[in-house]
Amino acid sequence: MFGFLKSDPGLRLRKxxxxxxxxxxTQAMLAQRKGDIKTYSLLTAEAETLWNEIQQLNIKQS
Incomplete structure (x- = not known):
């Protein structure tokens, strides 16, 4: 009856x-500004992997 009051554990993880x-x-952008392209590429790759994981969680939630 009051299911709408319960918090979604998946929402907390996505946030x-x-x-x-x-x-x-942000760290990748700052590394790029400093001219540290190697760090920029590593951070960007890690961020992209994380973004794909977030997208998969959003698909499962829908």
Missing amino acids: KLRKKYDNLS
Whole structure:
């Protein structure tokens, strides 16, 4: 009856992953600005992997 009051555990995980993704993207941008292309590419690859994981969680949730 009051199922709408229960929090979605998947939502909490998606928010945590999104925050980590945003942080990685910011770090990658700063590395690129400094001219550190190797670090930029590593951080971007990690962020892309994380983004794919977030997308898969969104698909499963729908």
